[in-house]
Amino acid sequence: MIDVTIENFESEVIEASMHTPVLVDFWAPWCGPCRTLGPILEKLETDYKGRFKLAKIDSDQEQQIAGMFGVRSIPTCVLMFQGQPVDGFMGALPEGQVREFLDKHLPPAGPEEEAPAAEEAQAEAADDNDLQTRLDKLQQAVADKPEDEQARFDFIKLLLEMGLEDEAKVAFAPVIALAGTSQRLNALKIWMDALDAASLAGDANAKLKALDASIAQNKRDFEARYARAQLLLAYNHWTDAMDELLEILMRDRSWNEDRARKAYVAILDIIEPAKPPVAEGQIPPEDPTVATYRRRLSSVILS
Missing domain, CATH: 3.40.30.10 (Glutaredoxin)
Structure with missing residues (x-):
């Protein structure tokens, strides 16, 4: 490598x-x-x-x-x-x-690359794959406890990370009405809305150029800025999307019923990795990127 x-x-x-x-x-x-x-x-x-x-x-x-x-x-x-x-x-x-x-x-493979021994092959097959294993476990967890918001969030997030958008929407459907009161579920809805918007936008590069031109003409074209952030979010350019949302927040903190701030917080929820187990009384370390962008949001909101 x-x-x-x-x-x-x-x-x-x-x-x-x-x-x-x-x-x-x-x-x-x-x-x-x-x-x-x-x-x-x-x-x-x-x-x-x-x-x-x-x-x-x-x-x-x-x-x-x-x-x-x-x-x-x-x-x-x-x-x-x-x-x-x-x-x-x-x-x-x-x-x-x-x-x-x-x-x-x-x-x-050349003759020197002999197939692994049967037990090694079985071990590799069992590991095959960790993503599918994780997905199956999360799916079972949701089936066992449909009310477990954390399990459902992790399950839908993994589906979206794997590009399984239709499956993610099916898994989200039973809790879509709760998105208005749950920050985590709302984060998933904002992510899926961005994916739908990107699908309708067609060629991403052409759309970005058009949005950039609109913003160059009017720095306060918040609709264009939000659409640009959505497109970046859809293509997993998380930090670029948050940078664009900050541009809105620096100019109008409450634009469109707080839409930019909610999208920014949604991205933080999406990209924050699972916290590792720590000893009782200790605080788990925060991901550096998440910590940096939380501070940036605070500095804008509190300024």
Whole structure:
């Protein structure tokens, strides 16, 4: 695995792919699904013993490269061979599906890469995949206790992270009436509304350019700013979406019945990772990105 920047992109991706397929992983430190997919890709690079090379690109730091590939959401993976993109996928796929993707394009394993022993193969199959296992457990938890808001939130969030929007809407339907009184459920509704808006918007890049032009003409075009934030949210550009919402809040804190602040808080709820267990009396550490953006919101609201 290698971290790629604009300075070494030519040598580590284009030139390297002339001889060995290169799987380019566009990610960001704040992206929850990226943290799920990353270890899977690193494990597979080891398992495949040189049949492909993993190149990781921080899409926030290397926006020029992300733009070249038309990356609209993260994680996004693109397989390069002989200097050209061959195929790709978006979202945090389970390990088994990533293997299927790689096996379609990579040269077959050599004789030295013998199949693992039966017990090892069974262990890998059991792990296959952790995402599906998590999904099944959460689905069962919701079935056992339909009133458990935390379980339902985690279940729907994972469905959305995996790109299963229709399934997420079905799971959300029984509690949609509670979104007005539950901050967490409202966060899911705001996320799904953004995905629906992005679907109706068509070409995301063209829509963003049109919104940017409207904002350039009128800095107080809050409808355009909110639509831009929605589009960024839909494509998992969480911090960019919050930056845009802050632009609204700095100019009008209560615009449209507090809509910008509610969307901002929704994103914080979505991106905040689960708290690790801690000793009694201790406060669990807060995610750095979440902490930073909470402070920014407070400074605007309280100023």
